[in-house]
Amino acid sequence: MEATIWWEKKGIEAYKTLIDGLNEALLEEETTDIQLLFAYPLLKLAEIEKANYFGYIDRYYNYNTAIELVKKVLENVKKHGVAYFMKDKVEEIEKTLKDMGVL
Numbered sequence: 315m316e317a318t319i320w321w322e323k324k325g326i327e328a329y330k331t332l333i334d335g336l337n338e339a340l341l342e343e344e345t346t347d348i349q350l351l352f353a354y355p356l357l358k359l360a361e362i363e364k365a366n367y368f369g370y371i372d373r374y375y376n377y378n379t380a381i382e383l384v385k386k387v388l389e390n391v392k393k394h395g396v397a398y399f400m401k402d403k404v405e406e407i408e409k410t411l412k413d414m415g416v417l
Contacts, residue, residue, distance in 0.1 A: 316371070321367075322367070322368060322371055325363070325367055325368040325371075326368055326371055326372050326375055328359055329356075329359065329368060329372070329375040329376060329379075329380065330372075330375045332352050332355060332356040332359065332380070333356065333374075333375055333379055333380065333383060335351075335352040336349060336352035336353055336356060336383050336387070337383070339351075339352055340383070340386060340387070340390070343390050343393070343394065344390070344394045346387070346390050346391045346394050346395065346396045347396060347397050347400060349387045349390060349391075350387060350391070350396060350400050350403055350404070350407075353383065353384045353387040353407065354403055354406075354407065356380045356383065356384060357380065357381075357384045357407055357410055357411070358410075359380065360377045360380040360381055360384075361410055361414060363377060364377065365377035365378070381411070381414075381416050384407060384411065385411070385416075385417070387407075388404070388407065388408065388411075388417075391404055
């Protein structure tokens with residue numbers, strides 16, 4: 315299925331940009347700071363979108379992929395740590411995933 319109206323196209327573009335950036339950052343497991351820079355807004359998009367608007371359009375650039383990638387970032391953070399000024403965002407990500415029922 316293809317996005318047909320402007321907001322569908324922009325939503326898929328947002329997922330694509332954040333997911334592609336996060337996938338690149340995940341190539342180097344210890345780049346947790348960079349991973350968080352992409353994971354945090356990606357999670358916020360998924361949290362508010364809740365797979366209701368863009369999830370049916372694209373099989374990869376969507377809510378489900380976003381959640382799985384953000385979980386990978388948390389695994390890497392547990393292994394490699396994160397900058398002290400990002401620790402509060404890690405806690406917020408964990409809480410958000412728990413509140414969403416996916417962690």
